[in-house]
Amino acid sequence: MSKKRALESFFTPASQKKARSDRAPSDSTALTPVCQHTTDHPTSTHSTYPHPVPHLPPHIQAALSEIPASEGRQINDQPDLDLLYFQPFIPSGIENELFRFLRKELFFYRVKYKIKRGGFETDISTPRYTTVFGVDQTSKFEPSASTLVDTKSSKPVPPDRYDCTPRPLPQCLDALRCITEVFTNSEYNFCLVNYYASGSDSISYHSDDERFLGAMPSIASFSLGAKRDFCMKHKPVPPGNDAKDNISDKPLKLPLGSGDMVLMRGTTQANWLHSIPKRSGKGTQEGRINITFRKALVKGGTENYYRYNVGDGGVWRWDEGTKEMKERKNGS
Numbered sequence: 001m002s003k004k005r006a007l008e009s010f011f012t013p014a015s016q017k018k019a020r021s022d023r024a025p026s027d028s029t030a031l032t033p034v035c036q037h038t039t040d041h042p043t044s045t046h047s048t049y050p051h052p053v054p055h056l057p058p059h060i061q062a063a064l065s066e067i068p069a070s071e072g073r074q075i076n077d078q079p080d081l082d083l084l085y086f087q088p089f090i091p092s093g094i095e096n097e098l099f100r101f102l103r104k105e106l107f108f109y110r111v112k113y114k115i116k117r118g119g120f121e122t123d124i125s126t127p128r129y130t131t132v133f134g135v136d137q138t139s140k141f142e143p144s145a146s147t148l149v150d151t152k153s154s155k156p157v158p159p160d161r162y163d164c165t166p167r168p169l170p171q172c173l174d175a176l177r178c179i180t181e182v183f184t185n186s187e188y189n190f191c192l193v194n195y196y197a198s199g200s201d202s203i204s205y206h207s208d209d210e211r212f213l214g215a216m217p218s219i220a221s222f223s224l225g226a227k228r229d230f231c232m233k234h235k236p237v238p239p240g241n242d243a244k245d246n247i248s249d250k251p252l253k254l255p256l257g258s259g260d261m262v263l264m265r266g267t268t269q270a271n272w273l274h275s276i277p278k279r280s281g282k283g284t285q286e287g288r289i290n291i292t293f294r295k296a297l298v299k300g301g302t303e304n305y306y307r308y309n310v311g312d313g314g315v316w317r318w319d320e321g322t323k324e325m326k327e328r329k330n331g332s
């Protein structure tokens with residue numbers, strides 16, 4: 001199916017649609033009923049959500065039909081690097097509203113965990129707010145009831161399959177996932193969201209190269225809100241390896257603005273590291289949301305993502321009065 005047709009179909013009212021597989025580029029193993037939601041249910045709810053999440057306001061949903069707002073620019077002029085950079089992907093004018101909507105309506109976590117470093121246990125506090133939705137491809141959410149079922153047998157997943165409790169994507173994120181699938185020719189079953197409250201929040205150099213994502217994962221990464229530098233450098237190359245001569249010593253720096261999207265694909269994760277370093281300059285102190293869509297193949301991915309993005313601490317929500325995240329008791 002052409003992208004245009006897929007999108008026309010995407011924006012057709014649910015009542016006029018045929019089966020979902022007619023309009024999506026892939027089966028997409030329906031995470032939630034959300035792609036089929038109509039306006040009669042204005043929120044996404046699920047037993048795992050601390051509170052309902054409103055659907056996208058209709059004018060934001062409508063503006064998504066203009067996606068992508070610009071042509072993607074390929075960046076592949078260094079060894080093993082394969083990026084598609086949309087500057088922007090989300091139409092200007094709507095991206096700020098989408099940022100404020102998601103910051104207000106989603107729930108976040110401040111995850112703490114322990115790692116072993118040099119034989120000692122060290123406490124780590126993730127230096128940003130995080131949240132996650134989705135489940136690996138061995139399971140899927142059954143559309144009407146949002147019950148988790150086994151992908152092959154369609155039978156309910158036994159309660160002991162996961163240590164964590166997978167959550168379906170709310171409509172407001174699933175709408176973006178569906179469109180992103182069309183324009184990146186990839187499928188996604190996970191959505192990770194980071195909120196950087198100020199320039200002091202960060203993510204250090206890492207690669208999303210876990211085996212549960214497969215050999216050459218496509219990861220679509222959206223920026224909303226404050227502009228922040230996205231730095232990339234090649235993983236260390238053993239001395240004597242000829243590839244070293246072609247790799248720049250200077251990190252690649254993409255100044256990600258609100259509405260931009262970077263698609264990292266091919267051999268990128270296997271060979272490159274990326275980070276959002278702390279910043280103190282003007283314009284970097286406002287909040288920033290990052291959304292990544294990924295596809296986890298096996299159960300280990302689900303356990304990993306919930307452990308490091310939800311954890312076992314309290315729920316945080318944006319407080320419009322104080323203009324900061326506030327820890328909520330009992331989902332209030």
Ligand SMILES: O=C(O)CCC(=O)C(=O)O
Nearest residue numbers: 194203208221276290292
């Ligand atoms: O915030 C960003 O742009 C990058 C986030 C990231 O790399 C991650 O969540 O793995």
Ligand SMILES: [Fe+2]
Nearest residue numbers: 206207208274
């Ligand atoms: Fe990453």
